[in-house]
Amino acid sequence: MEHRITAAPGSSSLLALSCIGFIASAPATAQTPPQPAAPPRENGVELQGVTVTDTAIDSASYKPEAVNPKLTAPLLDTPRSIVVIGEQVIKDTGSATLVDALRTVPGITFGAAEGGNPIGDRPFIRGFDSQGSTYVDGVRSIGAQTREVFAIEQVQVVRGSDSTLGGRGSAGGTINIVSKLPQADSFYRADGSYGTADYKRATADANVALSPIAAIRIAAMWHDQDVAGRDAIFQKRWGVAPSATIGLGTPTRLTAAYYHLHTNELPDSGLPYTYVCSATVCNAPAGYVLDEPVHHVTTLGGQTGTVSRNTFYGLKDRDFRRSNQDQATLRVEHDFGRRITLRNTARFDHTWQGYSFLLPDDSTGNVVGTTTTNATVGGVTNFTNGGYVWRRANTRQGITNSFSDQLDLTAKLRTGPLRHSIATGLEWSEERARRGTYVIATGSTISPRCNSNTIARYYCTSLFNPNPNDPFVNYTSDTSTVATPIVKSAPYADTINEGFTKAAYLFDSISMLDERLIVNLGARYDNFRSKVQPGLASATAGRFSLSRTNNVWTYQAGAVFKPTKNSSLYATFATSATPPNSLLGEGSEPNALGTTNTAQALALLDQLKVERSKTYEVGAKIDLFDGRLALTGDIFRTETTNARVTIDANTVAFIGKRRSQGGEIGFNGNITKDWTVFGGYSYLDAKIRDGGQSALTAAAVGARAAQTVYVDSVNTGRQFPQTAKHNFTIWTNYSFAKRFSLGGGAFYSSRVFGGYSDNRTATQNAAGVVTITPATTVIARSVPGYWRLDARAGVKITSKLNLSVNVNNLTNKRYFSQAYSSHYATIAPGRSAFGTLSFAY
Template sequence: MPIPQHRRPPHRARWAALAAALCIAATAVQAQPVAVDLPAQPLAQSLNALARQSGVQIVFVTDIAQGQQAPAVRGTLEVRDALQRLVAGTGLVVRAQDARTFTVERGGTAPTGGTPGAAGAAGAAGAAGAAAGATMSEVRVQAARGEDTAYNAASTASGTKTEAPLRDVPQTIDVVPQQVIRDQGATSMQDTLRNVAGVGLSHGDGQRDQVSIRGFTSIGDQFVDGFRDDALYFRDLSNIERVEVVKGPAAVLYGRGSSGGLVNRVTKKPGTDVSDIALSVGSWADKRAEFDVGRAPAGSDWSWRITGAAEDANSYRSQQFLERQAIAPSVLWKPDGATSLMLQADYLHDKRVTDFGIPAYQGRPVNVPAGTYFGSANARDADTSESTVSSFTATFSHRFSDTLRVRNALRYYHYDLDRQNTLPAGTTNEAAGTVALTRSGVDRRERGVFNQTELIQNLRTGSVAHEVLYGLELGQQNKDAVSLTGGTLGNVNLWNPVLPVAPLNGGGAVSASALNRYLTRALYVQDQITLSPEWKVLAGLRYDRFGQETDNRLAGQSDFERTDTTWSPRAGLVWQPTAAQSYYVSVSRSYQPSAEMFALSATNTAIKPEQTTNYEVGAKLDLLDGRATATASLFQLERTDIKTTNPAQPTQLIPIGTQRTRGLELSLAGELAAGLQATLSYALLDTRITRSTATDAGQAVQGKRATITPRNAFSAWLTQRLGDDWSVGGGINYVGDRFANPGNTVTLPSYVVVDAMAQYRIGKATTLQLNLRNLFDRNYIVSAHGSSPNLNLPGAPRNAMLTLRHSF
């Protein structure tokens, strides 16, 4: 990342001495070839992308990359060879410092004007002598590493499945990189997704990650490394390199769902040396430990990495607790530069109180302290959610030639959930000032396997270049669910609830029991077309055959099955008048099966899938010589064939509902000045149910706004490096008012939350970081259920977390 150097004489001597030491120590290093796939783009972006693809460190002064355009480089190459192709004709030279570190420098000159160039030992020593009494101008050094250390990402793994530059993708894709996650002290998906415009938070029944994107619920639109991960649980970030949010339909590559978009977690992978451990303590007795250790021995075909975390915490919410353990080992085998096999495993255990939040009174969440819990008096025994998730992934890739490569990835997962809860979902008696608490529960057992086979071909038709992706996806999921209903436990006062003791019966009697099977068979093709340096086209099409079966086990209930065949297209045109500007227009479509990710029933089996179409125009700009990026998009999303009640027969559903979102999204991320990193985002969303026969809370749903979606939302986070040892940061998160239920009878007021951070570096390998959240101790509602007026979760009061991190 760019490193500011203060204007004082010793620094010039340091640079000269460093140059001398590097030149004396530097020897020719013969590295193993790696698969390189770099489009034509600004040189700084290519250097960063090459570092990510090869797992080496590339160090260069940012000034030398300004205004430099790198050519496309593809093939199985040694890193040094790839670097030399990138800098050919620029006057820059490549030097190897060791097997995993390279510098890119101006050729044939000693360090002058504060630039740490690479000259001979004598020249460097002479520069050191001349530095005495001189004043060094400010220098920025870019350290391109295998993981993002900056706030702006250059490429995406989610938009095209080919690690394409973000500027080449005619669709909005927001990336939350590792450095932002660390600086904010984020430990959950909710923490991370606050940085993304257009994302609304749901509390997910107190037991899962759930968001809305551009006004559309995304309950099943969680992915990991491009695989569907729709099990219902709270994810951990200890094994996550970055989080990518694809806005708008993405069925062209990912299949069903993704009406408003999807969330893809990119995991940490072997291939670099890393040794990192972090210990955190925070408010409400929060204790968390993380580790990340990996080795990639020089000259070896094998590398490995293992990450893990353990957390034990109480909460600002009465009776709440969290117990969590995670571990994720992985190993990479690269027998040659063309072939690799990566094996990954992941295990997560999470136990907590199931918290549905607080009820509403007269159109607002009831005014009680943030810690007030509406559940059972013995919640730690009677209102718990315990989930266990494990997975195994094998990814094989082989490059046949510079123009043809194949990838096959297989993922198996196993998910268990035992949930019991007491919640304020019953009748609210506003005259008496009471709400009914009800008991329920669910046991889920899921097993799933997906296989993706993809062939990537680079070819030319005359002067037109193509990168074609051919894909085949096969998948099967078995989802076994038993639902329990315990009835009303009691009525409690809205402002001073005296909680009843719940029986330890798992949530009540069995009300539903079924095994649901989901079968995915899909073919897809995508072509990234370069018509000229200024004009590019992205086009794709996916064919899905999705089957669903529901086997009911309760007496008197029928079994159901349905198979849908759908086509999901995407097309976009990109205009890049300069290397720093990109403008696009695109259209895409996705589908959602009638039962979504739940059971078929008599009311939904005969209903065709819902469809969502997105029209979008936008711009992506590289600013400050690639150190920052800005994006803007205007879009319209329309979802049709939504299930709604048949007015002629209320027990039936008919596919006539329509929902529309029109919006504007803006973002800015990167280094805005020396040592100043920032990420900012804004969303303006006009969401409407434009057609529906449904009613909610006595109100017609037609014409209402989508739930848990603010019209205006803004977030900003900035960090500033102060000298060599200190960094400070802070952020603001504004969320406009939202509606808790489809009838829009309960409003969740707007809020502003301010956070702060200070970090001190102890030596070269240790940092101490303090994060303060909700600095001004605001009361607010952070999330809601989205379909009920009474399930609204208060946000956390002012709190702190202190983290000691050591790299070795």
């Protein structure tokens, strides 16, 4: 480990980088490899977008490394909990984004707006934030974004500590998106959808075989919709993903692929929570209070009303979100006979996004109020008796670039009575994220936030009847009358984060000749150097940088016992490691490098530690009905240590501990020839075992200055935020009369917490003796549990033309999909329906 501070020139050069590799999440048992090198399969049965064959396990023709070079065994023989969402499930459920698709997987919940990702993907797996552990074809994708599904072949979710497979990352697991790439046979597919809330979507997927060894493929999408039950909100985007492969079916193959996505939308944060509670203001009742998003409310001023689902507090004249993603991939593969394959993957990834994103309310009590009456001072009335919402604008504009390269070697060999399936490789990557803001005056310097002046400027609005069409004018300051355009912050104010990774790994799946017992081993070494150049207050200030290097080992070990050819019992142990500044500012970064170069800040930089986790897991898998239905079950415990926590004003410590334990069951495949199912159940007992300390200020008394004291965090012993204890999902489809199909889904989530706070206070006497007054109120910001029901019906019009109708949120349930730690929770869309006409040739 090392750290250093260096002077940096005022203008920073763009990094020259190069690629990372194809991380592993395992494919489904006998999953048809999406890569062109995959050999043909026999006796295949298509179900839920996953082809299962009776020769999947230990078939000489089956090459799992064709899907993923770090995968050394089929899913049945892999001692990990893995879920694969196939293309057919994505299509049948009407999923248009990655978040839509992931909601079909139990044990995954979604967090809101952290680290510059307002409505982008922030999945939590087994209770741990996995935003930074998302990969596209095995290559890490750090840019904060909302991901589409039009170019996705499947989504692979590996649960549990997973740094051995993917490098630095979350304790909960990883998500790997497998792209659509050229195939040997020509086909043409197109879908057109239209529905309620002005839903319009068109996708196309064309694969053209130019010769027996060459093919091109183009996937494209156009999407435009409002959001059911949410007035004013719209989402627009388009994308294209061309790719080409030369050498299909030959020992040497070259694939080039490109991906572009553009989005334009009015971002939606949802509804504010009802109460606030802190040492300075607490308007919640006494006791332990489940603080939910505002609904039926009586303010302290006596106003009673209902906040409807479609209430939107944003401003059309101010709020926006636009983004671009561009991704270029070049891969070359060569087979040395049937047992050795060498592959190199190079990737350039670029993302840009800019937004002005509303966070309703500011946790100072505007919703319910803090007084029963309002006061007028100097002709300005302060509205403190409730019924208002501050339209706080969070803004950002930023770019991320990453270059990466991964070299993989896979081999199969024997040593005496043992068979080995080996994967080894090297990875190198450079990543750079630059972020700034937009300059907008929103009343942030005015206290209390809502008064007659801020309401006149539309900084504050009615809790019950906000108008998104209010005319917003930007001024040079909160009190100025000089209008000015909304502009980007100056380049010198931008913060620049950089990450440099060099890694090596080795995996070996070892089996006896009869394959009853399989041992899976893996180890990885990462050299990760991170650097930050903080933004400056003025153009004349000199740039400086803070950097740190961590050398990290992670490993996994598992054993599989196979009572029968189509079943397995396993036990595994795996680790993960999250070095400081792992997300490069693109997500929630509790272990950042800092932004100042004071002696105290440098001392802290020197003390930073890698957060580590370990997962213990045992489970069972079985393939039924000749491999047509896969059942899985597991129990696990994941523990993290070295989490960064606050001790006092000058000290942090790495003693934070978290533990998530529980169990999962899963099912995927065909119960009968015509009846498919996908889903499962998860139980998570996820607790914060040590949350560190929280600061309280004892106000000055006479000549004695104010004192800051520290008390145990209110989070200690409580349930993980953004985690559902119980989660159940099922999607099923039944075909009958050779032309018709009926399907539907049921999705349940128990209560999810966003954060906790209380009203403990500190006072001191003239002698400086501090007294802590215990809390009378503890609020747990949360969203209630819910059931959501979906339905689908389809008819086969001709052999090439199909019509389907999806109805989402069939009962029009009012529920919340994301819980922020404070301020607000994201409300889910209401009932919507759309029809899709599909063509396939």
